[in-house]
Amino acid sequence: MTARLAGWWRVLLWALGLSAILAGAAHAHTRSESHSVWEINGANVDLVMTIGEVELRRLAPAAGPPPSDAQVTGYLAARVYPSAAGRRCALVPPVETLSATAGYRKYDFTFRCPSATEISITSRAFFDVAPTHTNFAQIQNAASGEFTEQLITRDRQTVEVTGGEDSKLLTASFLDFIRMGVMHIFTGVDHMSFLLGLVLISRRLRDLVFVVTGFTIGHSLTLALAVTGIIRPHAEYIDALVALTIALIGAENVAVQTRRPAAVAAGVALLLAGMAGLKILGLGGLPSLLLLGAGLFTSNYLMVSGRLQDAGRLRMVITLVFGLIHGFGFAAGLLEMQIPPVRLGELLVGFNIGVEIGQLTLVLAASLAVVALTRLKLAPPRAIVVDVASAFLAGLGVFWFVSRSYA
Structure with a gap:
């Protein structure tokens, strides 16, 4: 009974954290x-x-x-x-x-x-x-x-x-919109880093399908909401949150490999709580509510995923949430162009197709490279690769997150 109550308590904290993130994001929306x-x-x-x-x-x-x-x-x-x-x-x-x-x-x-x-x-x-x-x-x-x-x-x-240059969008073809989506993936180092983290954390093809599906649903939804003007997020906050998703993917890999989710979750929570404290003192750009909600949400997620034997379906939900953030990042480039309203639907469909082609190409290329190196017996043990790559992603994500938060 005690374990069951603890599980419900963690789900409640997780929901509260997500609510605080959404409230902070709403606060971040342009008001002027x-x-x-x-x-x-x-x-x-x-x-x-x-x-x-x-x-x-x-x-x-x-x-x-x-x-x-x-x-x-x-x-x-x-x-x-x-x-x-x-x-x-x-x-x-x-x-x-x-x-x-x-x-x-x-x-x-x-x-x-x-x-x-x-x-x-x-x-x-x-x-x-x-x-x-x-x-x-x-x-x-x-x-x-x-x-x-x-x-x-x-x-x-x-x-x-x-x-x-803005006038080019008026005469662009549907293939041009697809090409824009593909290039957005291949020229976006942060989005490529996040996709690499998804490959690292997926031990089976089924797990990879789950996380890529969740990511696709999430970014497609917010891309449409942002470009059509229903939601206008603060671009600087979104850039920082995209970096945080990269850090968290790396941190989850570290938590799973080391089997010490509590220590990793505590580290993430302390970092975000410390930044929230600095914001209250007047230092930093991200709202303190957003930082506290992110800390509560991510620390509880790391605790849950680190203790599950099979977290594939849970990661689909998390990557959907992360996809919501990346979708706003995808929209930032489109919002800088003159978008003809009569071609808005065509642009969204084409750009989304291009994004999917780009991310599937990247994910499949990374997976095939791993398979080829393994069959040729040129690949180091998976544990070493995951440890090194995850530590690199976590460090890179934290660096981007902190630097973008205080830019």
């Missing part, structure tokens, strides 16, 4: 946002900017009144503008204040560009007061009839509209 509609008509550009009053209060002094329309338009005119052939387009006064729903303000800007070629749009507004601000831009090119939607963030404040 604005909306812009750009109409490109030759050398003339019209911009309608919609901003919530809560965003405008960021521009006012502490406890001061909200900024006036003249102050807001002056702030925006200096930071939001189109360019053509590398030259900033001239603002044509006056700036009109349009009627808007309660709690919002809307402004209409008109620009005249020196030419109608190589047009780009720039928005530097609000990043000085809210670094995680996101501008949701809708871009209509009257000459070509193209309509695109774009995210403008602190890391990418300028978007090419005509003649730039």
Whole structure:
């Protein structure tokens, strides 16, 4: 009875940890946002900017009144503008204040560009007061009839509209989307490291099928949610969490090989709890709730998986959770491009197929290499390979996780 109660208690802690991770991730979602509609008509550009009053209060002094329309338009005119052939387009006064729903303000800007070629749009507004601000831009090119939607963030404040690299997505074929997915795997060292960890931890083909299936379900779901705009995660937090999944795959291998899951789980918990403590003191980027939830979740998982004789099906669930994180990582590159809404479904299907081709190729190549070396009697004992590779992955993952958390 005592063992059964202990098992239920560990499942409860595991669920609480997962809840805290999700709550921390929700806290990490972008909260500061604005909306812009750009109409490109030759050398003339019209911009309608919609901003919530809560965003405008960021521009006012502490406890001061909200900024006036003249102050807001002056702030925006200096930071939001189109360019053509590398030259900033001239603002044509006056700036009109349009009627808007309660709690919002809307402004209409008109620009005249020196030419109608190589047009780009720039928005530097609000990043000085809210670094995680996101501008949701809708871009209509009257000459070509193209309509695109774009995210403008602190890391990418300028978007090419005509003649730039971003325009390639408009004419890309379905095979191009597949190729993008394949290259995303082969050029992503962190994703390849995670897949290598899955190969190391799978003793049988059935185990490998379980973990790859869970990973696929997870990343396909969040890739679609992120690209369609249903969920907007903080990219910097996702990069750190991807690194944490690599460290945990390596740590689980170490726990299984050494048969000391408690020691490994305690080490992971102490690391994450220590980082959460530093965050409370004002040091670090990841929310303390997210770090504490990750520590609770992962330490209990390591304790459970390290004591099971056959953890294959359990790992399918865990890799599904890890796949949710990696899916946001896959989406980061796509969100930097102009994605035509009419081709969104085609892009998601093609990119996902490409990702699956890339990861299956990598997993099969690694597995076949192991089989070939074993038959040629050139492979060292599996225990040594797993120990060395797992320690390397755990160390690499921790390094990436800490460095990305404090970047």
